Amino acid sequence: SSGINAEYGILMWGFHVFVKVVGGVSDVKDTQCGFKLFTRKAAAAVFKNMNVERWAFDVEIFVIANILGIKACEVAVNWQEIDGSKLVPIYSWLEMAKDLAMIRARYLIGAWSVNVKEE
Numbered sequence: 001s002s003g004i005n006a007e008y009g010i011l012m013w014g015f016h017v018f019v020k021v022v023g024g025v026s027d028v029k030d031t032q033c034g035f036k037l038f039t040r041k042a043a044a045a046v047f048k049n050m051n052v053e054r055w056a057f058d059v060e061i062f063v064i065a066n067i068l069g070i071k072a073c074e075v076a077v078n079w080q081e082i083d084g085s086k087l088v089p090i091y092s093w094l095e096m097a098k099d100l101a102m103i104r105a106r107y108l109i110g111a112w113s114v115n116v117k118e119e
Contacts, residue, residue, distance in 0.1 A: 025062045056099035067114045
């Protein structure tokens with residue numbers, strides 16, 4: 001058993017499709033689960049440009065990394081769902097989708113930009 005219930009699995013599949021279509025992050029299969037490891041240089045470049053502090057901050061990490069040409073590689077982790085999750089299935093998915101649309105819109109219209117200069 002994968003440890004993921006069917007409702008959660010369907011919602012996360014929909015979110016992954018939304019991330020690819022709306023967010024433009026197609027080189028990462030799962031932006032939400034797993035660890036994000038960076039070199040010191042890459043972390044400084046990505047995190048100084050962050051704007052999102054909510055659920056979809058992971059997606060913005062990959063959007064910024066893509067803009068900066070920083071490649072991501074995924075390593076599988078064993079996932080075990082536990083009781084007490086802070087995700088409220090439909091509400092959380094809608095909030096993440098809204099955040100994702102805002103990330104995309106703000107970068108597209110230039111409200112947010114990525115500083116590519118090294119400090």
